[in-house]
Amino acid sequence: MIIHQLRHTLLEGLAVALSGQCCCCGLDSDSPYPLCSHCLPALPTVVAPCSRCGLSRGREEAHDATTLCGACLIRPPPFTLCRGSFAYAVPIDSLVSDFKFHDREDIGAALSACLAQQVKAFYANSPPYPSAVVAVPLHPRRLRQRGFDQAGEIANVVARHAKLPNLSRLIRRARYTKAQTEMPSAKARKANLAGAFTVNPKMGEHRHVALIDDVVTTAATVGEVTLMLNEKGVERVDVWCLARAEAQRRG
Ligand SMILES: [Zn+2]
Ligand SMILES: [Zn+2]
Structure with a gap:
């Protein structure tokens, strides 16, 4: 683990020293x-996100008095908020895929x-700060298949920047x-996750x-982890991800 962290720190340091080409436009x-100052602000973000689930409320609803989407007004998710740095759209989908499946840890970094900066800015404006960062865990079998834990890597960066x-x-x-995205219905997603996570009682000190997760789509997984954290005494869980998928509403 220490070796992996060291490798990660070295890679980050190397990325700083040799920024190389932008992965969007190909220019230096x-x-x-590997994201230039021209491409970074052009990446897609969620338009008028719901203050709870982070999905877009659409341009028409953006001027409503409430900041919640219709679904959250009726049945809010267990977490307090869910924010993605970006919308899961072109080219974020392929950038995240390169990070997860093609060893592009520089893109992940x-x-x-970006996410770490967003987290810091959010709590600077809307305290209180959380007292710890946790990643949605990857099963050891999937870790072996993939070779690294992407949500864990993201959590490392956020924790370091936010000093948590x-x-x-x-x-x-x-x-x-x-995979939750393979489940045909909300009921199947729920059954797939039943008893999937265990939380150490020490979490209750927070x-x-x-x-932290990489991409949040249906929010069933982060919802289930939130409930497990709640069971151990964590009262408030804020979900932060690289990308919030807008295509599917949670069912
Ligand atoms: Zn660029
Ligand atoms: Zn919502």
């Missing part, structure tokens, strides 16, 4: 990361640094689950934590 990047402890080791996958 003028930032410490760039997107994670990373307590990801206190949450584990108790059993292997299929009242408010930031839960």
